[in-house]
Amino acid sequence: MANLTSEQVKELADNILKMTNDLGDFRYRNFSKLTPQENTRLKELHNNLLEHTTELYTKSAVLVLDDAVESLDKIKIITEKTQELYSNLDNIQTGINWATKILGMASAILSLNTESIAASIKSIIS
Amino acid sequence: MKTLKTFLFTTSTMSLLMGCVNLGHVTNFSKNSIEALQTYGNLSQSFTTICTQDCELKHISNFNVYKTDCECEGNVKADSITTAIYTATVEYLHGLMAVSDKTITKFQTAELTNALATGNYGPIKLNAEDVTSYSKLSSLILKAYSGIRSRKKIKAYVTEGHEPFQHLLHFLEFNLSQNLNGKLEVQKNGIQNFYFDLVQDTNLSSYERTKFAEDYFEKKATIEKYQNELRLFGDLINEVKEGHSLLLKNLDQLTEDEVKGSLGKTAQKLALGARIISQFN
Numbered sequence: 001m002a003n004l005t006s007e008q009v010k011e012l013a014d015n016i017l018k019m020t021n022d023l024g025d026f027r028y029r030n031f032s033k034l035t036p037q038e039n040t041r042l043k044e045l046h047n048n049l050l051e052h053t054t055e056l057y058t059k060s061a062v063l064v065l066d067d068a069v070e071s072l073d074k075i076k077i078i079t080e081k082t083q084e085l086y087s088n089l090d091n092i093q094t095g096i097n098w099a100t101k102i103l104g105m106a107s108a109i110l111s112l113n114t115e116s117i118a119a120s121i122k123s124i125i126s
Numbered sequence: 127m128k129t130l131k132t133f134l135f136t137t138s139t140m141s142l143l144m145g146c147v148n149l150g151h152v153t154n155f156s157k158n159s160i161e162a163l164q165t166y167g168n169l170s171q172s173f174t175t176i177c178t179q180d181c182e183l184k185h186i187s188n189f190n191v192y193k194t195d196c197e198c199e200g201n202v203k204a205d206s207i208t209t210a211i212y213t214a215t216v217e218y219l220h221g222l223m224a225v226s227d228k229t230i231t232k233f234q235t236a237e238l239t240n241a242l243a244t245g246n247y248g249p250i251k252l253n254a255e256d257v258t259s260y261s262k263l264s265s266l267i268l269k270a271y272s273g274i275r276s277r278k279k280i281k282a283y284v285t286e287g288h289e290p291f292q293h294l295l296h297f298l299e300f301n302l303s304q305n306l307n308g309k310l311e312v313q314k315n316g317i318q319n320f321y322f323d324l325v326q327d328t329n330l331s332s333y334e335r336t337k338f339a340e341d342y343f344e345k346k347a348t349i350e351k352y353q354n355e356l357r358l359f360g361d362l363i364n365e366v367k368e369g370h371s372l373l374l375k376n377l378d379q380l381t382e383d384e385v386k387g388s389l390g391k392t393a394q395k396l397a398l399g400a401r402i403i404s405q406f407n
Binding site: 006007010013014017020021024027028031039043046047050051053054055057058059060061062 | 173176177180184200201203204207208300301304305306308309311312313315316318319322323326
């Protein structure tokens with residue numbers, strides 16, 4: 001995978017923010033059904049994703065990498081899949097597992113290690 | 127009649143050659159663009175302030191007031207880059223103002239002229255393309271400083287400066303309207319995540335829960351005000367970009383009324399926008 005440009009890092013941040021918002025909405029919507037442990041876990045994941053996202057916007061402002069159109073397209077697919085998943089989700093554990101995977105991807109993106117990014121995307125898409 | 131025409135033709139040709147053409151509208155556009163961009167200094171938020179606020183919210187949610195250091199180095203760097211880009215664009219406009227105004231005999235060199243000359247931009251790292259734009263603009267500004275008495279330079283100045291100027295304005299707009307605004311959007315969501323559980327907590331009194339809800343809406347409104355401020359600043363940057371494109375397109379007809387009128391309108395919009403941003407705080 002080629003490197004990312006500043007504008008692409010920003011686009012990734014926008015997409016991860018959308019996924020993060022969906023996770024937040026999922027928690028707010030299902031608050032009455034969640035066990036305290038589930039609520040705490042989802043809240044933590046939400047917070048972690050928000051921290052990663054804000055850091056990505058900063059990275060976009062300072063870092064400029066090469067093109068990675070292919071990966072951006074894949075991120076778009078993941079975003080759509082996430083939005084669909086949260087709107088039709090009955091199983092809380094599936095939601096937690098998915099959010100954990102997205103968090104892993106966000107961590108990989110923050111590391112700017114292109115191999116880790118590719119591996120994390122592959123594990124979500126496959 | 128023929129004599130009058132010849133006289134008028136000769137006078138205008140001589141004026142052009144001697145650089146005595148009235149380019150007050152270009153000077154005015156430059157001046158208003160500078161004033162508009164200078165509202166950068168009035169913006170309520172920066173990468174570093176948002177980082178600090180987010181970090182403080184984290185400490186608050188962990189009930190922690192001990193060892194409350196915040197790691198915001200990356201954000202300090204983002205602010206440095208943005209400020210360096212902003213400075214270069216304003217310096218360029220000072221140069222444009224000087225080459226268009228025959229009454230300016232001494233150029234007010236800004237503090238960062240030295241930085242522009244030496245390439246010492248502080249703790250910033252730009253990619254190759256940005257560095258090219260930055261250094262192109264820097265040498266152009268420095269050339270304007272040294273050749274300030276030559277009023278015929280405006281055509282070369284605008285033509286040479288257009289591309290790097292547009293590129294840097296794009297970068298400035300991108301960092302503020304996109305990245306900084308994105309950070310505010312994240313902050314808004316973080317606040318909702320923080321307050322949600324407090325408002326839902328039935329162990330608290332209705333009064334406490336209501337107060338938390340009020341706090342949430344107040345903080346959300348403040349963030350949205352900052353976002354509007356950034357949006358308006360982004361609009362001003364785009365006005366400057368368009369105004370400069372108009373200038374480039376009409377370099378051979380700068381004294382025509384239509385060009386004067388269009389640049390005048392842009393200058394008015396910039397002045398109005400700058401006033402609104404100044405009144406935000």
